[in-house]
Amino acid sequence: MMQVTVDITKRDVFLVSLAMIPRLKGNWIFMGVLALAIFVLVLVTRTPDNLYSLGVAAVAALGGALGGGLSALTINIATMLLKLDAGNPMLGRHHYALTDAGLERRAGKQDSMRPWAAIASVGRLSGYIVFRLQGNGIFVLPRRAFSSGEAFQAFWQRASALKTAA
Structure with missing residues (x-):
């Protein structure tokens, strides 16, 4: 045995949480759904008239998903650390x-x-x-x-x- x-x-909890972010499938699914939602929203509000506009919408969707995902993860980790005493x-x-x-x-x-x-x-x-x-x-x-x-x-x-x- x-x-x-x-x-x-708390440092251990923080470091393991950070290291697990890219390894959990749910985080990637969340950011993919968020990117798709942002892309659809951009297409509905402003119909792109050329390929360049469509590319800008796709980049905006990816940037928004990355920002939204990182914001959500930051808030979740901060809340978890504040609740640990x-x-x-x-x-x-x-x-x-x-x-x-x-x-x-x-x-x-x-x-x-x-x-x-x-x-x-x-x-x-x-x-x-x-x-x-x-x-x-x-x-x-x-x-x-x-x-x-x-x-x-x-x-x-x-x-x-x-x-x-x-």
Whole structure:
């Protein structure tokens, strides 16, 4: 059984949130729908009379979608960080252990055992091991919680092997 104790901070939550933005399919779908809506709105309000006008409308739609998507993500991350305080169970000290049955987590009063079937994926994300749970929850283990890069790598490899074997 491999074990690690981590201390999750707001900085960890912020960095993982930023790193996950381009990796989540829902963000791209949102920006695509937003771009399409802006493009249709431009076409309805001002019918383009040539190819140049159509190109300008397409660029405006992409720019609007990018701006709208980034604004929404910024507001969501800022709201999340403002709601996280010292008493929040997401922050603070957590103890994780890898077992054949699943991932054990002890965090004060919130002890849990997640079977490998309840974990959607195990991945690495810019200095973190991320356990994505079914239902879009995540557990984050920062690299600094491990004694060395080799220990970090070994923990990730063992978790990946256990998830694959399950």
